[in-house]
Every structure is written in structure tokens, then in C-alpha cells.
Amino acid sequence: MAIKLRNEYGPVLHMPTSKENLKEKVPQNASDSYGHKQYPANQGQEVEYLVTGTHPYPPGPGVALTADTKIQRMPSESAAQSLAVALPASQARADANRPVPAGGEYRHPGAPDRAQPAGAVVMEGSNAKNSALMAKKAPTMPKPQWHPPWKLYRVISGHLGWVRCIAVEPGNQWFVTGSADRTIKIWDLASGKLKLSLTGHISTVRGVIVSTRSPYLFSCGEDKQVKCWDLEYNKVIRHYHGHLSAVYGLDLHPTIDVLVTCSRDSTARIWDVRTKASVHTLSGHTNAVATVRCQAAEPQIITGSHDTTIRLWDLVAGKTRVTLTNHKKSVRAVVLHPRHYTFASGSPDNIKQWKFPDGSFIQNLSGHNAIINTLTVNSDGVLVSGADNGTMHLWDWRTGYNFQRVHAAVQPGSLDSESGIFACAFDQSESRLLTAEADKTIKVYKEDDTATEETHPVSWKPEIIKRKRF
Numbered sequence: 001m002a003i004k005l006r007n008e009y010g011p012v013l014h015m016p017t018s019k020e021n022l023k024e025k026v027p028q029n030a031s032d033s034y035g036h037k038q039y040p041a042n043q044g045q046e047v048e049y050l051v052t053g054t055h056p057y058p059p060g061p062g063v064a065l066t067a068d069t070k071i072q073r074m075p076s077e078s079a080a081q082s083l084a085v086a087l088p089a090s091q092a093r094a095d096a097n098r099p100v101p102a103g104g105e106y107r108h109p110g111a112p113d114r115a116q117p118a119g120a121v122v123m124e125g126s127n128a129k130n131s132a133l134m135a136k137k138a139p140t141m142p143k144p145q146w147h148p149p150w151k152l153y154r155v156i157s158g159h160l161g162w163v164r165c166i167a168v169e170p171g172n173q174w175f176v177t178g179s180a181d182r183t184i185k186i187w188d189l190a191s192g193k194l195k196l197s198l199t200g201h202i203s204t205v206r207g208v209i210v211s212t213r214s215p216y217l218f219s220c221g222e223d224k225q226v227k228c229w230d231l232e233y234n235k236v237i238r239h240y241h242g243h244l245s246a247v248y249g250l251d252l253h254p255t256i257d258v259l260v261t262c263s264r265d266s267t268a269r270i271w272d273v274r275t276k277a278s279v280h281t282l283s284g285h286t287n288a289v290a291t292v293r294c295q296a297a298e299p300q301i302i303t304g305s306h307d308t309t310i311r312l313w314d315l316v317a318g319k320t321r322v323t324l325t326n327h328k329k330s331v332r333a334v335v336l337h338p339r340h341y342t343f344a345s346g347s348p349d350n351i352k353q354w355k356f357p358d359g360s361f362i363q364n365l366s367g368h369n370a371i372i373n374t375l376t377v378n379s380d381g382v383l384v385s386g387a388d389n390g391t392m393h394l395w396d397w398r399t400g401y402n403f404q405r406v407h408a409a410v411q412p413g414s415l416d417s418e419s420g421i422f423a424c425a426f427d428q429s430e431s432r433l434l435t436a437e438a439d440k441t442i443k444v445y446k447e448d449d450t451a452t453e454e455t456h457p458v459s460w461k462p463e464i465i466k467r468k469r470f
Helices: 001-011 078-086 089-095 126-132
Strands: 150-157 163-170 176-180 183-188 194-199 205-210 216-221 226-230 235-239 249-251 258-263 267-272 277-282 287-296 301-305 310-314 321-323 332-337 342-345 351-355 358-363 372-377 382-387 391-396 400-407 420-426 432-437 441-447
Touching: 150 400, 163 432, 163 441, 176 205, 176 216, 183 205, 216 249, 258 287, 267 287, 267 301, 287 332, 301 332, 332 372, 342 372, 382 420, 391 420
Parallel strands: 163 205, 163 420, 205 249, 249 287, 372 420
Antiparallel strands: 150 441, 163 176, 176 183, 183 194, 205 216, 216 226, 226 235, 249 258, 258 267, 267 277, 287 301, 301 310, 310 321, 332 342, 342 351, 351 358, 372 382, 382 391, 391 400, 420 432, 432 441
């Protein structure tokens, strides 16, 4: 503020009232109230305090420099004082030539709002300018939709290492998990019983997905391998070779036979499922690509990376359409809303919601202060974020209201430090929520059928959300 006052009002506040007493008012090497020296233009001569169309009072945009407009005189002392005296903030905003934009946005000196002649004051009758300078009402969060709380229903054990990924098959009969014990396990969804174990990876399995178009299961891991399993024979039928480092995630395109994988080698790759050919290598990220998602609509591929950016890709050209740089820390999770044309990204700094197709920012979901590893959302608008410290937050998608926080106890015999959620997913009916955790278990959550709006009210108060108006 001191710099702004000095730049904009300093010459005005210390302007001599007349040329006759200029030498008394501005002695040689005098200092202003901010401690900055003032040097007259010509020593020993009278100084003409005139500005010729340059800083700090530039001519208006598109105004020709004529004999009338070339020289702009400084405002009178009374006009200068009226710009600097401490008025009530709302009055100053209505009357001052340079209002502070609503929301506290900082505008750099020299921005377009300074392109008016000196001393210009909004007149009472100019309704258009008055309305533009009125303080805008701060937005408030609308009342969120009520969602029943979720409670722990079952804990499934069987893996010998961290459970890193999880996916539910389209028929909703079973689900599959991948683990740091290098195995892929298939479980019965209704009973939680182990149906099958698949071995073949030689390092941690980081991603699994079941195809909706064929009886295939795809997996990837830290051994750089991407495998296609035929579930009729329970064996690997294809390998997709090309990544130079650990493969962190994968996704299938919903309408065409295309597989997309992302890796620590800073690339994502697009594969033809049948021919095993690498169609495109999506390069542009400068650090490990942690998550990838596909959709049928444009843009068809979304990646999140440890370089803190999100990229929306053109599938046909294999090039970046949009790069989103709002996050300040690594983006480890991206989820697409099943009904809305929007998506969310998770990072230790915030969960952010975006609008397709150009990645317009919608809102921040703040409060989950941890390393967010996974996000999932159902069609009812329940967004779930799972973090490295074992906490799980549940949000209302539309308003960003955090209606529940869960921190389940670790499995008996595990260390407290093994409290971490690596992946989560809703089943196809969206009535069950499954989490893959660091204590080697899979936890199943269900909605609390006994909960009502009276027993679990929404603690929402609009007066708390309103920002102070000036």
C-alpha cells in the first residue's frame, strides 16, 4: 500500500500551490513523507509541473494527442486531497477514480483502470459507472444436498502387502485388487471371499481395470509392464512394451478399444488393445504422471502429474489441448463426474473442480490437509477423497460441503503408520464404497440406513460462509 500511495499520490500530495513559492516548498534534495528524495527538473529554475501524456497520468486509450490533450495539468490541491483523505471504504470505492476490484484482487500499476486522465471523478449522474463501482455481494455457498453418512461394513484381508489399486467389474459380481505383494486378487463382492489370485508381475501392481467390452483384465505395475489377462483362461495374453519406468495408472476408453497408461517416465501412452501397438506417446509433463482418465467426449484423455499440472489431451492428434497450472503440489488423483461434464483433481494443497472442455475452474474443496491419493464420485454427487494418512473425506459435489470425515482403525497387528488409503471405488450399484489400504486390507463401507436429516443434520450456516463486505 505504501508503494501504491507513493507511485500514485506522492507527486500530487507534495505539489506546490503556485510557481512563485515553489523554491520554498521544494528545496534542493528535499525528501517526501515516504523518505524518498525529490530532485527538481532544473536546478535554480522554476519547474513546470506538467505531465506530457506519460506516467503517472497516461492519456486515455485511443485519444489523439492534440493541443488540448497533449498536456494534462495536475489536479488542484483540493482535488488531490480528496483522493488521499481517509474516507469510509464504501464511499471511497464509489467516488475514487481507481477502485479496488471486488474480491480483493490486486491490480498492478499501469493496468487499464489507470488509463483515465488525472483527477477524473465519477459524477453523480453517471449511473453506468456508479453501478460498475458498487461493492458486489460476496457469493455464498448454497445449501448442500443432504447425504446419509457412510459406515464401515466389512474388512477383507488376504493380501501380504499394501493394496494399491481396486476396480469393480461391470456385472457387479466381483472386484479386483492389486498389491505390493505382486499379486492380483479377485474377490466376491457380496461375501468378500477370495475367488482367484493371479501372479505374473515381478513388482508392485499399481493399476487394474476390467473391460466393459471384452472379458479382459488389464494391469500395470512398477516393473514397467502392462498386461492383458484373459479371464476365461486366467492367463496373460498380451504385453504392452514401451514405458521406460514404473507404470502408475491406466484406463480404458469407454467406446473404442484403446488403453491409456501413465508412467514415472513423464509420459502417457495410448495403446491399441488388439494389436498391442503404441498409437501415441503423450509427452509434455516434466515429472511422473500419476493418474490418467478417459472419456468418450472431448477432451478424451486427462492426466495429472507430479509436476503439479493437469493436461487435457487431443486423442487424435496426440497433443495437449489445455494445461491447468492452478495446483501448487503434485496431482495424484483425477475423477470424472458420471453425469456432469465436469471433473475434480486432488492434490495436497486442495481438491479442485473443473469444467470441460477447456478446464474452466469451478471451485476449491479445502480441508483435507493430507496427500490425497485417490478420488471417486457417484451419480448422487458424493465425492470421496482418500489420503496417505488414512483419512477419508466425503463431500457434496455441487457445493463442496464436507459432510463426513472417516478415519478407520488399522487392522490389528498393523502399525499406526500403516494407516493410508491408496485407492477407492464405488461398486456399480453405488451402494458400497471400497477402499484399498496400507494395512493390507480392503474396507467396504455402506450408507447408514437409519440416518435421517434430523439425526444427522447439515451443519450449514450461510452467515458463516459470507465474506465481510467493504
